[in-house]
Amino acid sequence: MAHYLITGHTGFKGAWLIFLLKAQGHDVSGLALDPIPGSIFERTKLESDLVHDFRVDIRNKADTVDAIAKAQPDYVIHMAAQALVREGYRNPRYTYETNVLGTLNILEAVDRTDSVLAQLIVTTDKVYLDQGLNRPYVETDPLGGKDPYSASKAMADILAQEYLSRAGAKPGAVVRAGNVIGAGDVSADRLIPDLLRSSRGGAPAVLRYPAAVRPWQHVLDCLLGYLHALDYVTSHKEFLRLNFGPDTANFATVGTVVEIAETILGRKLTSSDRESEPDMGEAIALLLDSSLARKLFTWSETIPLRDAISDAVSLGGTEPRRTVREHIKSKISEVGAGRV
16 A cells, blocks of 8 residues: 555545545545535545645645645645646636646655655646647647646646756656546636536537547556556666546547537537637647556556536536445546556
């Protein structure tokens, strides 16, 4: 049994990762801002499952260093971020401070904590420079960003690469994933949560880029990839950059995902209107090549696209705590993810 510290543990992916690690028999601590209303973390009172539940803004170096030193974890998985494209435009300084300086604070805090054996820095598929390539991105493609969010994450990725490649650095990896979906996401400006809000009587969702192709994957497939990467760098004592995305069968347009969700829910959820905001420069095709991860260890997606979408729309936000917990634990058991 090991002790993991997750930054961003109150978010959607963070909550699923807590459930996954607990199912594998590990201890878990977290460091993050307060959860958003209606989140999995809040609805299941997930703080009761943690060794430490630090509410810390990673822009504050002293508090970040103190929290990780107090936790004394074996592994750190850094997922805390300002993760929304539109919020990046609204508040670019906060976005850069959180995603770049916050990542530096985590790296320095881990460096000062002797108990840590290895770490992951989670970035995004949007770190890749949009050159209009007609193929999935590989780990050696150039990085860059055309908006504050993607630029800040590309900067954090480059920062982590430099830091983790230093002589004497703790083993670590930078991991990049695409559009992660699953039950219980209530975040703003995300496709499935917007569709669920529409299904509960809200205004029809308005799509920004219905023809955009994205590498959709279930949150469990993504998180299991992260844990494989962490195990690999721990045992091999090296630094890696890795993509985690689905096979080409799970590449799909935004419009296709909407059609599947509408079929499952049995109603029309979107408007024929288009966003009136200026174009935000998002790539029409954003795909990942994950062959390196498949080669290095036995990782591949286990949940097909339609099943992932079905799971993503399965919790509407009004279920009792017990039902949410049972659903997530059942999904973990279903894919065999709870084995140690």
